[in-house]
Amino acid sequence: MQAQHLVRASDPLSSVLAAERSRYKKLRVDLHGKRFGRLVVLSVAGSRNGSVQWNCACDCGNSTTVCTRQLNCGQTSSCGCYGAERRTFAARAAIVKHGKSKDPIYGIWFNMIRRCERPSHKSFKHYGGRGISVCTEWHSFERFFADMGDRPSDRHSIDRINNDGNYEPGNCRWATMTEQARNRSNSKLLAIFGEEKNVVAWSEDARCAVSYDTFCARLKAGWGPERALTTPNVRGGARVWEAV
Ligand SMILES: [Zn+2]
Structure with missing residues (x-):
């Protein structure tokens, strides 16, 4: 907002802007003094890839350089603040x-x-x-x-x-x-008995001999999917993961 005052007639900066304007009269798009969001265009910084770069003052006190296109299409309306x-x-x-x-x-x-x-x-x-x-x-x-x-x-x-x-x-x-x-394991499909289902679906399948947790732990331990699904739990439960 404060930067709007920059272009008041009494402001010494306005004479700088006026000088800039006359220097670049021939510019196709003259943005001197124009406001884009928080940015007020002060002067031409140069050109890059055929596009004019403008020095802009941001309301926050920073300054930045932006090209015509970015200003006109609203892509840049502050220094990043x-x-x-x-x-x-x-x-x-x-x-x-x-x-x-x-x-x-x-x-x-x-x-x-x-x-x-x-x-x-x-x-x-x-x-x-x-x-x-x-x-x-x-x-x-x-x-x-x-x-x-x-x-x-x-x-x-x-x-x-x-x-x-x-x-x-x-x-x-x-x-x-x-x-x-x-x-996460839901999205992985396992092929068992020629069918493809995710882990949850398999754990709920009638052919699953163990709980979901046991089934997952076995898969994680590197058991083959079919063996992990169909091997009954060892009584006592503690040695479920023992390799066979
Ligand atoms: Zn800023």
Whole structure:
């Protein structure tokens, strides 16, 4: 907002702008003094790839260089401070409003966005790096909280129902680590008796001789799917995993 004052007639800067304007009269698109969101165009910075680059002053006090196209199509409307604020400041305000500022749900929400959008995040390769994104609405904590509600317990964290899907309403729920592991193995298909089913479906099959947990543990231990499914539990249970 303050930058609007930059172009007042009494402002010494306006004479600088006037000089700039006359220098670049021949420019096809003259953006001198124009405002784009938080940015006010001050002068020509040069040209790159045939596009004019403009020096812009941001309301926050920073300056930045942006090309004509990015300004005109609204792609850039701040030095970068707007996006950063939207993700932190506004979100924090919403959290305070909900009394959630100290609740781990805030950290869950924040990390969800970071691992999808911050390449430096340690888990980025498993999320953003493989195309998992957070929907636009959920960049607001308020919307996220309104859609997801409170966690049923401290043991619950956010789980994507379709593991290749995005963080968005309809694909997310609160789930414990066990439920999440179960969900992940859900997507893997196992071929037994010439049929393909996921682990959960097989554990519920009449031919399954053991519990879901035992079946999973055996698969994890490297048992063949058919043997893991059909071998009855050893009495006493403790030596279930013993290799035969
Ligand atoms: Zn700024």
